[in-house]
Amino acid sequence: MEKMSEKGFTIWFTGLSGAGKTTISKMVSEKLRERGRKVELLDGDIVRRNLSKGLGFSKEDRDINIRRIGFVCHLLSKNGVVAIAAAISPYESVRQENRKLISDYVEVHARCPIDVLKERDAKGLYKKALAGEIQNFTGVSDPYESPENPDVVxxxxxxxxxxxxxxxxxxxxxxxYIESEKTASGYTKEEEEKVNERLKALGYL
Ligand SMILES: Nc1ncnc2c1ncn2[C@@H]1O[C@H](COP(=O)(O)OP(=O)(O)OP(=O)(O)O)[C@@H](O)[C@H]1O
Ligand SMILES: [Mg+2]
Known part of the structure; x- marks a missing residue:
């Protein structure tokens, strides 16, 4: 019998550029490693420099890229690794394909209104896309299909x-997929963190 704590699964982040996929997925990776899990993070930017080198941003190439990442996640997670994908993955149909291929699949939508992203523009890409210097830019000149049934938003x-x-x-x-770690308060560490972050945002802490 496989111990529950060794069961692999995939966490799939989808969302517009700048919505937070890399930032959140790195934090989640850290938290899972602290719990002793083996984690592999497949970040869109890195994948496009090796596994998917040479692919462009047409629908066909984007679908090939997402299928490749999905296939690797499938291999990793069936061997006890937590595979985390952090790529825009704009199309619902290929995300669904991956969900079917990977039996233990958790979808996370990193969501942010496009106006906030244009403002945030951490990589300066929106400015370029809006000026017409980058073609097929998701959310500006290319479609993004919001996930229909994400597990987390x-x-x-x-x-x-x-x-x-x-x-x-x-x-x-x-x-x-992971065991909950209750603290003395009866909450898990993450529940406490979420509550504290909320209280901080409201100015109570
Ligand atoms: N709740 C949040 N989660 C994630 N990022 C946040 C959040 N709030 C603010 N941010 C900020 O938003 C930005 C997210 O950028 P990030 O590189 O993670 O996006 P991305 O989705 O990986 O984009 P790309 O598709 O271009 O790689 C960071 O500057 C981060 O600090
Ligand atoms: Mg990123």
């Missing part, structure tokens, strides 16, 4: 990265 315009990461961990506990 992280609203990065309203939550802190810590709060978003805590939400993901709580969902993994609820789904039974």
């Amino acid at each position: 992280c609203d990065s315009d309203k939550e802190s990265p810590e709060e978003s990461a805590a939400k993901v961990i709580i969902k993994l506990e609820e789904l039974g």
Whole structure:
């Protein structure tokens, strides 16, 4: 019998550029490693420099990229690793394909209104896309299909990265992929963190 604590699964982050996929997925990776899990993070930016080098941003190439990441996540998670994908993955149909391929699949929508993202523009890409210097830019000149049934939604315009990461961990506990770690207060560490972040945002802490 496989011990529950060794069961692999995939966490799939989807969302517009700048919505928080890399930020949240790195935090979640850390939290899972602290719990002794083997974790592999497949970040869109890195994948496009090796596994998917040479692919562009047409629908066909984007779908190939997402299928490749999905296939690797499938291999990893069936061997006890927690595979985390953090790529825009704009199309619902190929996300569904991956969900079918990967039996233990948790989808996280890193969500943020496009106006906030244009303002945030951490990589300066929106400015370029809006000026027409980058073609096929998701959310500006290319479609983004919001996930129909995400397991977690992280609203990065309203939550802190810590709060978003805590939400993901709580969902993994609820789904039974990881064990919940109750503290003396009766809450899990992540529940406490989420409450504290909320209180901080409200000015109580
Ligand atoms: N709750 C939140 N979760 C994640 N990021 C947040 C949150 N609140 C604010 N941010 C900020 O939003 C930005 C998210 O950028 P990040 O690189 O993680 O996006 P991304 O989705 O990986 O984009 P890309 O598709 O271009 O790689 C960071 O500057 C981060 O500090
Ligand atoms: Mg990123």
